[in-house]
């Protein structure tokens with residue numbers, strides 16, 4: 001590597017940071033799927049980008065003064081129509097997102113790996129036809145499978161998170177009954 005290449009490779013662009021997270025999450029998911037589903041996950045031609053996503057806020061009175069405080073936050077999104085994941089830079093500390101310090105005062109911010117991992121499970125669900133099958137079979141209730149499974153799997157890989165507690169527990173009871181592979185493929 002010459003000096004110029006060394007300089008270039010150390011430059012921490014947003015895309016490089018995102019790619020690093022993606023590579024890590026992908027490796028963990030591959031490992032998990034091989035061990036638990038006897039196959040690799042399938043993401044097709046997945047696109048991933050950074051975007052500021054919605055923060056839900058409320059006006060509250062603190063010590064007699066009106067303040068804005070966050071009551072909910074979308075950290076990641078997956079669109080099955082375009083096979084695209086959008087991730088809010090707030091989950092990657094290296095990106096110094098200005099919202100991060102403020103949000104952290106009020107809520108736990110999940111790790112970038114786990115948010116990406118969650119959306120990548122959705123990509124597997126969409127690209128293997130599982131999502132369509134679930135919606136045909138269960139209508140709107142399919143969402144419980146889809147979110148329950150993604151959150152359950154990401155907790156197993158990346159550690160406990162506060163997301164979708166009830167759906168995760170419900171999916172966990174299916175796993176106990178019939179094993180993860182069958183519960184996932186439902």
Ligand SMILES: [Zn+2]
Pocket residue numbers: 118122146147150
């Ligand atoms: Zn989800």
